[in-house]
Amino acid sequence: MASNSMEDLVALCKRRGFIFQSDEIYGGQKGLYSFGPMGVELKNNLKQAWWKAMVWQRDDVEGLDASLLTSPNVLKYSGHEDTFTDPLSDCKDCKSRWREDQLTDGICPNCGSKNLTEARPFNLMFKTSIGPVDDGSSYAYLRPETAQQIFTNFKNVLDSTNRAVPFGVAQMGKSFRNEITPGKFIFRVREFEQMELEFFCKPDTDEEWFKYWVQSRIDWWLEQGIKKENLEVFEAPQDDLSHYSKATTDLLYKFPHGFEELEGIANRQDFDLGSHTKNQSEFNIKAKVMENKDSTTKLAVQDLDTKEWYIPFCIEPSAGVERGVFALLNEAYNEEEVEGKTRVVLSLKPHLSPIKAAVIPLKRNNEDLVNHAKDLKNKLQMLGMGRVILENSGNIGKSYRRHDEVGTPICITVDFETLENQTVTVRDRDTMEQKRLGPEELINSLLYTSPSPRDKSQYPIPA
């Protein structure tokens, strides 16, 4: 079952330590959230699964972790200073501020007044001063997308590796947007993480690579546990494309509030490398770029056959981590009746589960059982599958309920028989079945908590 109520999910996230409103003790900050003990594990596991699929399991992608503070020149030539805006109207009576698309018939949704200002562009980037003097002469932006630093580091990556087009650069990390109307839990926030790949290819191969990446990204989300029927593919109309895009396909997920964007795949053409390049007129740049008087570098490559220099095209799959976490929590959340009581269970794919296994001694105060459980926990932790915890609350029923709600795939009970023959009782989160397993079988049952390698034959690389 997907699309639970927003209230159920928000309550679970708070109760079990996934997601908290930021600065809650001072009344909370709109559009800012903190990930708690379970949330940080889930988020890191999702990011790790992305990194594995996009970097480690490929032979044509390198990683990058660039700075968040970004020079105004970068965001001038990227077009963000001019175009990264929302049109806003002020209500002259109640002083509230609205995005143009929130107004119906020019009426203020807060007080009903028609006394509104003309819509004016409002830039969504956060600006901050750099250095000891805050006089406006030296400033930077908090990056609104991770992508730009990939473009500005294009030559650094190329020169420091043995890559040739086609190849990609992947980056995960924070982005910041001063959203006018943050909301729908962590769907639209002001500080979030993106997982972005900029994949560079020859200009006439862009459409084929675009198709390839759309399919590859759909398949990846299905591997993370999104059901096919909850994912829709939306091709953005030409008049709704970002200034850099030749074509954009959005993957929409059925969130509790309806189908909305989870990830976008854009054909950014030669816009970004072209706009950050010096002496642009030497190249046949297809996208409409601003004349660049500040760049010191040409972001171009040489065709090894024709020896001509050209600016590569770029295909960009860009996903939001918060939206991914939200979608996966929504997919995994289930309520069922068990012996007259409601059981909440988070059936996450095991590689995403915050905790891979909980080791529970049958009796809280029995030193032999507790020591054995501690020892087992440490051994399982050494397997490197992720977090394993010792659960010594003394109430096995309560421990099961807690671990069902945070999505722990297995609970392992250490009892008196364990002390004799090393076998343990293993309870499965989804079926609630219990099995007696020896050490080797136990390790095998844990191995499936790691994401399996993807089958490369499914993704024939365009020639």
Ligand code: GAP
């Ligand atoms: N580099 C391209 C880019 O940034 P975007 O469509 O603006 O494109 C990409 O953002 C993804 O980032 C979205 O699909 C979404 O998952 C996530 N995202 C964008 N704005 C967000 C926000 N305010 N809160 C949470 N996630 C956001």
